[in-house]
Amino acid sequence: MIEVNRSQIEEAVRMILEAIGENPNREGLVDTPKRVAKMYEEVFSGLGKNPEEYFETIFGEEHEELVLVKDIPFFSMCEHHLVPFFGKAHVAYIPQNGKVAGLSKLARAVETVAAKPQLQERITSTIANVLMKKLEPQGVMVIIEAEHMCMTMRGIKKPGAKTVTSAVRGILATDGQARAEVLSLIKD
Numbered sequence: 001m002i003e004v005n006r007s008q009i010e011e012a013v014r015m016i017l018e019a020i021g022e023n024p025n026r027e028g029l030v031d032t033p034k035r036v037a038k039m040y041e042e043v044f045s046g047l048g049k050n051p052e053e054y055f056e057t058i059f060g061e062e063h064e065e066l067v068l069v070k071d072i073p074f075f076s077m078c079e080h081h082l083v084p085f086f087g088k089a090h091v092a093y094i095p096q097n098g099k100v101a102g103l104s105k106l107a108r109a110v111e112t113v114a115a116k117p118q119l120q121e122r123i124t125s126t127i128a129n130v131l132m133k134k135l136e137p138q139g140v141m142v143i144i145e146a147e148h149m150c151m152t153m154r155g156i157k158k159p160g161a162k163t164v165t166s167a168v169r170g171i172l173a174t175d176g177q178a179r180a181e182v183l184s185l186i187k188d
């Protein structure tokens, strides 16, 4: 894990407050730099963490059909504007050779990969690649749907617009019927 430099963040936040014409010493703002530093420590806690670590424990369970954890809520920070994007991740895989992970680990991987300055596409493909590497499954499919605050509250200002990304590997990339099954289960 990377140690966040809280005092440097505090100094930077004070400078931003001054730069926008605020008074960082007024009552309501005096503790804001501290709060923001603490918040950044939390929302960027995935920096320096390797999501592969969640897949060191594998159950020798001979289940060779679909496993899907859907509707995993996640929050991330867009690396272009440092404002949040958030939504749901759906993670599916078809194990083989008894390599089955603990279900919570799929959600932990999403949380860790999202907790740094990110792009939605990179979160999606990173999770798919980690699962392929660590579980060597027959196939993987990761779908993420998210709303980007940088498209909602500024710039193009399109609240409600959703971005959907997918990363599909192995049999789920080649077998249309298997892929359709996953998609219909996600929609239910």
Ligand SMILES: Nc1nc2c(ncn2[C@@H]2O[C@H](COP(=O)(O)OP(=O)(O)OP(=O)(O)O)[C@@H](O)[C@H]2O)c(=O)[nH]1
Binding pocket: 078, 079, 080, 118, 119, 120, 121, 148, 150, 151, 155, 156
């Ligand atoms: N591909 C991708 N783009 C993203 C993501 N998050 C934000 N963006 C986009 O990153 C782009 C940055 O574009 P720039 O033209 O450099 O910055 P900008 O002038 O602030 O862009 P506008 O948002 O169009 O005002 C924007 O189009 C954002 O919508 C993401 O997760 N993936």
Ligand SMILES: [Zn+2]
Binding pocket: 078, 079, 080, 081, 082, 083, 148, 150, 151
């Ligand atoms: Zn953005």
